[in-house]
Amino acid sequence: MNKLIRYLLQVFFIFYSISAYSQSYSIDNTWNPDSIMLNHRQSEFPTAYKIYEDENGRVFISGTFRHGNYSDIKLRSFNCFNQDGSIYPDFDLPYEIDKATLIKVVHDTLIIAQWRGIPFKCDMFGNYLPINNQYHDNLEESMYHPGITYGVKYQPDGSVLAYGYGFKLIAAPTEYELVRFKPDGHLDSTILINPCDEPNTNIGLLFKYDEERYFAEGIFNHWYGKYVNSFCRFYLETGELDTTFHNIFESQMLISGIVTADNKIVVTGSFYFPGDSTKYTITRLNSDGSLDSTFNTFNAAKQTGLGSFFISPICPLPEGGYLVGGQFNRYQGYVRGSIAKIDKNGYLDTSVFNGSGLDSCWESAQGHGEKGFVVAIEPTKDNKYYIGGQFKYFNGQRVSPVIRINGNEEFSIEEPKVTRLQLCPNPAKEKLSISSGSIIGEVEIYNQSGSLIYKAHINSKQKSIDVSHFTPGNYILRAMGKEEVFVEKFVVVR
Numbered sequence: 001m002n003k004l005i006r007y008l009l010q011v012f013f014i015f016y017s018i019s020a021y022s023q024s025y026s027i028d029n030t031w032n033p034d035s036i037m038l039n040h041r042q043s044e045f046p047t048a049y050k051i052y053e054d055e056n057g058r059v060f061i062s063g064t065f066r067h068g069n070y071s072d073i074k075l076r077s078f079n080c081f082n083q084d085g086s087i088y089p090d091f092d093l094p095y096e097i098d099k100a101t102l103i104k105v106v107h108d109t110l111i112i113a114q115w116r117g118i119p120f121k122c123d124m125f126g127n128y129l130p131i132n133n134q135y136h137d138n139l140e141e142s143m144y145h146p147g148i149t150y151g152v153k154y155q156p157d158g159s160v161l162a163y164g165y166g167f168k169l170i171a172a173p174t175e176y177e178l179v180r181f182k183p184d185g186h187l188d189s190t191i192l193i194n195p196c197d198e199p200n201t202n203i204g205l206l207f208k209y210d211e212e213r214y215f216a217e218g219i220f221n222h223w224y225g226k227y228v229n230s231f232c233r234f235y236l237e238t239g240e241l242d243t244t245f246h247n248i249f250e251s252q253m254l255i256s257g258i259v260t261a262d263n264k265i266v267v268t269g270s271f272y273f274p275g276d277s278t279k280y281t282i283t284r285l286n287s288d289g290s291l292d293s294t295f296n297t298f299n300a301a302k303q304t305g306l307g308s309f310f311i312s313p314i315c316p317l318p319e320g321g322y323l324v325g326g327q328f329n330r331y332q333g334y335v336r337g338s339i340a341k342i343d344k345n346g347y348l349d350t351s352v353f354n355g356s357g358l359d360s361c362w363e364s365a366q367g368h369g370e371k372g373f374v375v376a377i378e379p380t381k382d383n384k385y386y387i388g389g390q391f392k393y394f395n396g397q398r399v400s401p402v403i404r405i406n407g408n409e410e411f412s413i414e415e416p417k418v419t420r421l422q423l424c425p426n427p428a429k430e431k432l433s434i435s436s437g438s439i440i441g442e443v444e445i446y447n448q449s450g451s452l453i454y455k456a457h458i459n460s461k462q463k464s465i466d467v468s469h470f471t472p473g474n475y476i477l478r479a480m481g482k483e484e485v486f487v488e489k490f491v492v493v494r
Contacts, residue, residue, distance in 0.1 A: 023406055024352060024406060024407065024408045025341065025352045025353060025405050025406060025407070025408070026405060026406050027394055027395070027397065027399070027403055027404070027405055027406075028384055028403075028404040028405055028406055030083075030084060030404075031083070031084065031085045031403070031404035032084065032085045032400075033081060033085030033086070033400045033402060046063065046064060046390070046400070046401045047063045047064050047375075047389065047390040047401055048061050048062070048063040048375070048376060048388030048389060048390075048401045048402045049062050049063045049375055049376060049388065050062040050063070050376060050388070051376050051378040051386045051388050051402060052378065053378065053380050053381070053386070055381070057082075057083050057381075058080055058081070058082070058088055059080070059081040059082070059083070059386070060078070060079070060080050060081075061078075061079055061081060061388065061402055062077055062078045063077060063388070063401065064077060079091070085400075148164045148165055148166050148202070149162050149163070149164045150163055150164040150165075150202065150203065150204050150205075150218075151163055151164070151204075151205070151206060153206060153208070155180075157183065158182075158183030159180055159181060159182050159183055159188065160180065160181045161178065161179075161180050161191070161206065162178070162179055162180075162181065163177060163178045163179075163203040163206045163216075164177065164202055164203065164204075165177050165201065165202035165203070167179045169187070169192075174192075174194055175194065176192050176193060176194045177193055177194060177195065177201060177202055177203040177218070177220075178191070178192075178193035178203055178206070178216070179191060179192055179193070190237070191236065191237070191239075193239045195216075195220055195222065195223040195224050195234075195239070196220045196221065196222040196223065196224070198220065198221060198222070200219065201218070201219050201220040202218045202219050202220070203216050203217070203218040203220070204217060204218040204219070204254075205217040205218065205254050205255065205256070205257060207256075207257040207258065207259070208259070209233055209259055209263075209265075210259075210263075212235055212236065212237070213233050213234065213235055213236065213242055214233070214234060214236050215231070215232070215233050215257055215265070216231070216232055216233075216234060217230060217231045217232075217252070217254040217257075218230060223241045224239065224240070224241060226241050226243075228241065228247055229247050229249070229250075229251075230247070230251075230252065231247040231249060231252060231254065232245065232247060233245040233289075244287075244288055245287070245288060245289045246288065246289040246290075247289060248273065248274075248285070248289055248290060248291060249271045249272065249273065250271075250272045250273060250274045250275075250276075251271065251272050252269060252270070252271035252272070253269050253270050253271065253310075254267050254268070254269040254271065255268055255269040255310065255311070255312045255313075255326075256268045256269070256311075256312060256313055256314050258314060258316065260284075263287045264284050264285060264286060264287065264292055265284065265285040265286075265287070266282070266283070266284045266285075266295075266314060266322075267282070267283060267284075267285065268281060268282045268310075268311035268312060268313075268314050268324065268326070269281065269310055269311065269312070270308075270309075270310045271283075273291075276448070276474070277448070278298075278448040278450075278474075279309075280297055280298070280300070281300050281301040281309065281310055281311040281326065281328070282297065282300050282301070282311050282314070282324065282346065283295060283297040284297070284346065294345055295345050295346045296332070296342075296345060296346035296347050296487055297346065298474070298476050298487075298489050299332050299333065299446050299450055299476045299478075299487075300331060300332060300346065301324070301326055301328035301330070301331055301336075301340075302328055302329075302330040302331070302450045303327065303328050303329055303330070304329055304330060305329075308327060309326070309327055309328045310326045310327055310328070311324050311325070311326040311328070312325055312326040312327075312373070312374060312375050313325050313326075313374065313375060313376055313377040314377075315377040315378070315379060315385065317341075317407075317408070318383070318407075318408075319408050320343065320344050321341060321342055321343040321344050321349065322341070322342055322344075323339065323340075323341055323377050323385060324339070324340055324341075324342060324377075325338060325339045325340075325358075325373075325374025325375070325376075325377050325387065325389065326338060326373060326374055327372075327373035327374075328340075330450075331348050332347070332348045332478070332487065333444065333446065333452070333478065334348060334350060335354075335356075335357075336348075336353055336357055337353075337355070337356050337357020337358045337372075338357055338358040338372060338373055338374050338389070338391070339353055339357055339358055339374055339377075339387065340353055341353060347485065347487060348485075350485065355394075355395035355396070356393070356395055356396055357394065357395065358372050358373075358374060358387070358389070358391040358393070358394055372389060372390055372391030372392065372393075373389050373390055373391070374387055374388070374389040374391075375388060375389045375390075376388035376389065379407075380404070383406075383407035383408070384404055384405065384406055384407055385404065385405050385407060386402055386403070386404050387402070387403050387404075387405060388401060388402045389401060421434055421435065421436040421440075421479060421486040421488060422434065422435045422436070423477065423488050423490050426490045426491060427490070427491040427492065427493040428467050428490060428491070428492055428493070429467075429468070429492070429493060429494065430466070430467065430468045431464050431465065431466060431467065431468075432464070432465045432467050432477075432490060433462070433463070433464050433465075434462065434463050434464075434465070434477065434479065435461060435462045435463075436461050436462075436479065436481065436486065437461070438461065438481050439459060439460065439461060439481055440458055440459075440460060440461065440463065440479045440480070440481050440486070441457065441458070441459055441480050441481060442455070442456070442457050442458070442479070442480045443455070443456050443458055443463060443465070443477065443478070443479045443480075444477070444478045444479075444480075445465075445475055445476070445477050445478075446475065446476040446478070447471075447473070447475060448473055448474050448475075453470075453475075467492050470492045471492070472492050472493055472494050473491070473492060474489060474490075474491055475489070475490055475491070475492060476488070476489055477489075477490060
């Protein structure tokens with residue numbers, strides 16, 4: 001009897017674990033803002049750009065959408081929602097703002113920036129909140145041309161960094177790409193960064209490295225006279241270039257960047273390495289800017305057929321690894337609809353997001369279908385995630401341009417192991433030998449363009465592959481075992 005009970009408990013636990021894990025990263029249908037996030041113009045499409053959930057569970061979303069029924073044509077770019085997706089009824093900004101970005105909610109005070117305009121503060125009803133009776137007035141007095149704001153960063157002391165281009169002061173005609181506002185709204189004259197004298201320059205991405213230094217990326221070749229090729233690390237208080245970091249990209253358009261606990265840098269977007277025509281979408285750099293070879297940079301996000309592809313947001317997960325979004329329909333050879341989960345070293349978790357994802361088409365006014373894309377992934381306080389962008393379907397279900405998905409459940413089966421296998425010689429000329437400590441079932445090889453050029457079922461721990469007919473260059477080998485996925489890069493030379 002005891003054995004029977006123990007057996008039944010084991011069966012129950014396994015069933016419960018698998019059931020719980022199957023709900024991980026599934027859509028949370030308790031969030032349903034469909035009826036209030038429909039765009040009123042056929043030539044435009046509802047798009048969510050920024051999402052923020054405060055400590056009280058209120059959800060702030062900026063983008064191009066409206067609320068109300070179809071007869072209400074008032075376009076709203078910034079709204080507050082309840083946990084079920086309904087409009088927070090008491091919130092109403094005094095006027096429509098242009099591509100709003102919520103910076104922070106601090107003690108029921110909202111700090112908001114806009115694309116064409118200066119940051120301002122308001123209360124939870126959308127009313128201007130005069131901090132020391134001067135915040136907004138001080139901002140207007142500080143600048144006669146607010147410039148174009150690409151992004152903002154809230155500082156712990158209450159100050160705000162704004163970056164973009166065209167920030168002009170009343171006192172001088174110089175245009176700045178990065179400025180800082182004090183907590184009271186006055187411009188901080190010690191942080192006025194204009195790194196180069198070239199025309200049409202901007203800072204499009206800014207993220208913190210440590211307490212003293214920041215990364216900047218955008219349209220600029222030099223940083224105060226030193227060539228940096230559009231990406232560098234600098235000291236915030238002085239604007240001085242950090243010469244210990246070197247940009248290894250030949251060209252790049254970076255969209256997101258984060259710094260890991262061991263001071264490495266993960267960046268996303270689209271970029272190229274010198275001498276390599278392949279476009280890459282995610283990589284990890286060492287603290288000096290050199291490539292971290294332990295991260296799987298190669299054959300990540302791809303798009304079959306026509307259309308561009310990129311990775312935009314990256315969101316660290318509490319269990320390790322990341323959620324990544326963007327525009328793609330393949331990730332490391334697997335079908336993925338603009339969202340994927342990867343481990344800390346960049347290898348795809350093949351156990352989640354196996355449906356059609358967010359790759360369903362919306363139809364333009366001209367009748368041409370385009371792929372949807374993700375521009376925002378924001379975690380909640382209860383282990384869920386908001387996904388925002390421009391899309392209409394998730395795994396075939398009609399949704400708004402902001403969905404909420406469940407995180408990793410408490411009970412879960414062990415995730416597939418991602419390990420490395422032996423390749424030799426590497427570089428290879430005639431033969432490439434592969435070996436592993438476990439049985440390899442299938443082997444695939446992809447060229448630099450992401451095309452599958454070799455596939456074989458070997459069912460062995462070792463295999464020798466003839467590469468004498470391969471064109472010299474870089475290749476990706478992927479081997480699938482019973483519980484393991486091996487991904488390695490190798491080079492063919494002559």
